[in-house]
Amino acid sequence: MKEEQRLLLLHSSSLFFPPQGVKLSYGTAGFRADASILKSTVHRVGILAALRSLKTQSVVGLMITASHNKVTDNGVKIVDPSGGMLTQEWEPFADQLASAQTPEAFLSLITEFVEKEKIPLDGVQSAEILLGRDTRPSGESLLEAAKQGISSILGAIALDLGILTTPQLHWMVRARNKGMKATEPAYFEQISSSFRCLVDLIPNETKSSKMDNTVVVDGADGVGGEKLEVLKSMLTSLVIEVRNTGKGGGLLNDGVGADYVQKEKVVPRGFCSNDVGLRCASLDGDADRLVYFSLPTSSSRKIDLVDGDKILSLFALFIKEQLSILTKEGTEKLDNSYHARLGVIQTAYANGASTDYLKQSGLEVIFTPTGVKHLHEKAAQFDIGIYFEANGHGTILFSESWLSWLEARNNELGLASEGSEQQKAALRLLSVSKLINQAVGDALSCLLLVEVILQHKGWSIHKWNELYQDLPSRQLKVKVVDRTAVATANAETVAISPPGIQEAIDAETAKYPKGRCFIRPSGTEDVIRVYAEASTQEAADSLAGSVAKIVDRFLGFSSSQQ
Ligand SMILES: CC(=O)N[C@H]1[C@@H](OP(=O)(O)O)O[C@H](CO)[C@@H](O)[C@@H]1O
Numbered sequence: 376m377k378e379e380q381r382l383l384l385l386h387s388s389s390l391f392f393p394p395q396g397v398k399l400s401y402g403t404a405g406f407r408a409d410a411s412i413l414k415s416t417v418h419r420v421g422i423l424a425a426l427r428s429l430k431t432q433s434v435v436g437l438m439i440t441a442s443h444n445k446v447t448d449n450g451v452k453i454v455d456p457s458g459g460m461l462t463q464e465w466e467p468f469a470d471q472l473a474s475a476q477t478p479e480a481f482l483s484l485i486t487e488f489v490e491k492e493k494i495p496l497d498g499v500q501s502a503e504i505l506l507g508r509d510t511r512p513s514g515e516s517l518l519e520a521a522k523q524g525i526s527s528i529l530g531a532i533a534l535d536l537g538i539l540t541t542p543q544l545h546w547m548v549r550a551r552n553k554g555m556k557a558t559e560p561a562y563f564e565q566i567s568s569s570f571r572c573l574v575d576l577i578p579n580e581t582k583s584s585k586m587d588n589t590v591v592v593d594g595a596d597g598v599g600g601e602k603l604e605v606l607k608s609m610l611t612s613l614v615i616e617v618r619n620t621g622k623g624g625g626l627l628n629d630g631v632g633a634d635y636v637q638k639e640k641v642v643p644r645g646f647c648s649n650d651v652g653l654r655c656a657s658l659d660g661d662a663d664r665l666v667y668f669s670l671p672t673s674s675s676r677k678i679d680l681v682d683g684d685k686i687l688s689l690f691a692l693f694i695k696e697q698l699s700i701l702t703k704e705g706t707e708k709l710d711n712s713y714h715a716r717l718g719v720i721q722t723a724y725a726n727g728a729s730t731d732y733l734k735q736s737g738l739e740v741i742f743t744p745t746g747v748k749h750l751h752e753k754a755a756q757f758d759i760g761i762y763f764e765a766n767g768h769g770t771i772l773f774s775e776s777w778l779s780w781l782e783a784r785n786n787e788l789g790l791a792s793e794g795s796e797q798q799k800a801a802l803r804l805l806s807v808s809k810l811i812n813q814a815v816g817d818a819l820s821c822l823l824l825v826e827v828i829l830q831h832k833g834w835s836i837h838k839w840n841e842l843y844q845d846l847p848s849r850q851l852k853v854k855v856v857d858r859t860a861v862a863t864a865n866a867e868t869v870a871i872s873p874p875g876i877q878e879a880i881d882a883e884t885a886k887y888p889k890g891r892c893f894i895r896p897s898g899t900e901d902v903i904r905v906y907a908e909a910s911t912q913e914a915a916d917s918l919a920g921s922v923a924k925i926v927d928r929f930l931g932f933s934s935s936q937q
């Protein structure tokens with residue numbers, strides 16, 4: 376490493392002190408913590424992002440957000456050149472960097488890593504990092520820290536894109552590396568024009584049905600609401616009413632947003648009895664999650680939730696239907712048919728009823744640990760991989776090879792039988808691949824896809840919700856002394872440590888018909904999560920409650936005092 380580079384890194388890191396007595400780790404979605412202790416971490420992630428860009432000789436992204444967490448929290452994560460999450464291979468280095476206590480220790484970590492990874496840190500190669508942040512007040516000063524980190528790597532430049540949804544930044548990084556236009560207008564243009572194509576391809580029978588084309592969206596008082604306001608003006612045949620836009624003084628994620636709606640299953644702030652029967656949706660704080668809901672009656676706060684599993688089911692159904700039209704043996708023979716391998720990816724949080732439904736519909740269902748980085752990786756192994764977390768984070772991935780086949784097939788059909796059902800199916804699938812964010816789950820593009828599929832099918836939210844009935848479930852959080860004491864296996868369905876805890880959970884679960892329960896350490900909060908399912912809500916609540924007590928007995932503060 377050049378002396379100039381060494382001095383630059385030493386000087387820059389001496390301006391930021393790592394928090395004392397706190398060990399941060401690159402969890403499910405980057406580093407997250409109370410914003411007040413994050414400056415040094417964000418500064419170091421800026422440096423890491425520059426190294427990643429040098430190593431890959433591509434543009435990378437750095438996003439400052441704490442998503443659905445409270446407004447006083449914040450977080451930082453890196454977007455890899457593909458538009459996906461930072462490669463998991465670099466996560467341990469990210470952890471080490473964040474916890475180095477002195478500038479010298481920090482510098483020696485970097486020196487060693489640069490050598491090991493053969494990163495061209497010579498001041499000759501350039502690096503470029505796109506920066507984005509959500510609407511949190513702490514975002515601006517954290518972004519400054521990231522910029523200072525980036526500028527302490529010779530040849531690295533930061534491009535500040537301002538306030539963005541997380542999926543917009545992922546989309547732009549992917550677009551830049553594909554040589555496409557990577558601006559916000561280009562993003563809006565792509566998703567709105569592919570939405571319009573799908574609308575034009577709605578069958579005449581359903582086009583004329585009296586379906587309500589209004590959706591009311593809770594923007595979680597975050598970035599999603601303001602972006603949706605822009606997008607909605609570019610659409611036809613859909614009316615979007617945005618509430619909780621963040622402009623009315625409401626607090627981010629406070630009694631609003633996808634996480635609150637999905638976990639609490641109650642009406643978010645800004646909705647009232649007048650909304651009974653309407654199709655409603657909630658985004659989370661950085662607009663990468665989407666859930667739907669409706670208010671069944673005016674007398675209670677309870678909602679009918681249509682979660683990520685149902686969005687997944689709707690998407691899977693539509694894709695499968697279009698694929699079967701496309702590959703139907705028609706008047707004209709398919710000489711180069713390519714049967715797409717379609718896969719569906721879920722986590723243990725998926726409602727058991729959804730998995731049963733998907734399997735009964737003939738779909739291949741695969742399970743991964745929590746966190747999109749795991750789901751995304753699996754989905755990318757299929758020609759068409761659809762992944763969703765129950766909380767509403769997901770997307771559809773199309774392989775490059777299948778898309779090129781589809782393009783060619785579409786052209787062929789255009790010549791042989793323009794306007795045929797087969798060609799329409801090909802066009803629909805091509806449009807879906809452009810509407811849906813190929814980099815990461817995106818609430819805005821998923822919202823448009825849900826809306827156009829409902830219009831295509833002529834379905835109300837109730838009809839959609841009736842695809843299957845969710846098993847009652849309950850999620851709880853338990854504060855423990857050390858959450859890393861819990862280790863899991865089998866896509867997080869079994870706790871392999873501490874010893875004896877799984878046996879205790881199994882014994883409790885066995886008392887409940889259709890009972891299913893698992894625990895895992897959260898990767899974004901300092902808690903153990905408990906998930907329980909059973910045949911009635913009371914039973915699910917009771918199972919979750921009992922298992923929470925087991926967790927507390929094994930790992931809680933009371934146990935450590937004994
Ligand atoms: C049960 C649950 O909803 N977990 C969420 C949550 O992760 P945890 O590791 O459970 O804290 O935040 C992640 C990032 O947004 C999201 O991917 C994940 O699904």
Ligand SMILES: [Mg+2]
Nearest residue numbers: 442659661663
């Ligand atoms: Mg989010």
